[in-house]
Amino acid sequence: MKDRIAEAVVQEILQRGLRFSIRDVAGALGVSTKTIYQHFESKEQIVAYLVEQAVNEMRECERDIMADPELSTKQKLFEVLVTIPKGYAFGDLRSLLELKQMFPRQWAVMDEYLQMGWDNFRLLVERGREEEVLRPFDPEVFIGMYVGALNHFMDARSAVGRRKPLDRVLREMVGLLLQGVYTDRDGGPAASEEGETK
Template identity: 40%
Template structure:
């Protein structure tokens, strides 16, 4: 039952954002609110469970990317950096803003993951440095730059909806962080 409820919550979030109601969920499932409340104590706990599920899916995707022998290390790193926020955003950047403003416990969980869920990325960076495809750099500073870019991108996306998708923005940020802004033709003077 718990999984069915979470699937219904995900469907409602896709449809209504985080403005769904408990009644929307119970109507979708054809259950009573009492049945729902036996599984989840509040709307906040529903949202938190959805965020935790999303982060779990991102961790699994990241692990799959890291273990893919067909991908070079730099491509693994790029893909892993691009998928990290995708699950948290739950397909729409406005949801992150709603999450931050309306669901403090779920936001703290997502924010903590963004700040501390870097073990797999660190392993890919170390591998890249060892292979010579990445130079030595301050990893903690890189993480802060990435997180700062993410949060600024979210604010930008909310204020300028429709100009660029979140995934397009993240891809551009990752390209700049990993490849810089100099053209290949430049002699880097």
């Protein structure tokens, strides 16, 4: 039942954002609010559960990318940088902004992943330098630019954040950032105007 509740909450977030109510979720599932509270003590606990799931999904996705022998270092670098939760509970910039504003404790968990989960990136940068597909650069500067750009797009005043889904924004942003660190302009993923990889 816990997973059914979580799935229903994801659908509510997609429709209403994080302003959904427990009553909305119960109605969608055809159960009483009491049933929801048997599994989650509060709306905050539901959101915390979804954040934990999202972070775990992103970590698992990164592990799969790193272990994929079919991907080049450049491809792995691109894919690691555009990894988002598969469930899309937080797959758009609006929901991330609402998480930050309405649920600061839960946002702190997501933010810690965004700030600290860079080990695979650093490993790939080192590998890319050894393969001479990346020019020398300070990974910490790149990380600062990535996090800064993502925070900018999450801002409620950002026109881009209001009109494009998170996966498209990330693909376009990462494509542009990576072009500056490649040693050549061929062979790496690049973002088109539509935010898709070529």
